[in-house]
Amino acid sequence: xxxxxxxxxxxxxxxxxxxxxxxxxxxxxxxxxxxxxxxxxxxxxxxxxxxxxxxxxxxxxxxxxxxxxxxxxxxxxxxxxxxxxxxxxxxxxxxxxxxxxxxxxxxxxx
Numbered sequence: 058x059x060x061x062x063x064x065x066x067x068x069x070x071x072x073x074x075x076x077x078x079x080x081x082x083x084x085x086x087x088x089x090x091x092x093x094x095x096x097x098x099x100x101x102x103x104x105x106x107x108x109x110x111x112x113x114x115x116x117x118x119x120x121x122x123x124x125x126x127x128x129x130x131x132x133x134x135x136x137x138x139x140x141x142x143x144x145x146x147x148x149x150x151x152x153x154x155x156x157x158x159x160x161x162x163x164x165x166x167x
Contacts, residue, residue: 090115095126101140117150 090113097106110120126134132151135143152159 091124091126094120094124094131095134098126098131098135098140098143099138101138101142103142103146106143106146117147118154121147121150121154 090109093109094106097109110117121131124131129137132144132147135147
């Protein structure tokens with residue numbers, strides 16, 4: 058009886074450990090994607106960034122809000138790395154998230 062109880066508890070313990078080891082590697086896909094986005098931003102490669110975003114089916118809003126490169130939000134990282142093309146690409150999305158409105162006088166001459 059004790060052996061059966063011991064075996065049952067051992068199997069139960071092992072079954073609890075299995076999902077924990079399976080979830081350890083589940084973040085590598087997201088980390089690789091974020092790393093690729095950071096590398097594209099650092100290289101100021103707008104086309105590669107768009108390709109990465111499209112391949113992984115990520116919205117620009119999600120990229121601007123949630124991707125962190127070297128401990129900085131993506132837009133701050135892009136500005137620090139002087140990635141002008143990437144900043145121009147993602148700035149409208151950032152403005153939209155902040156809720157800022159720009160007013161332009163259409164009757165004024167340039």
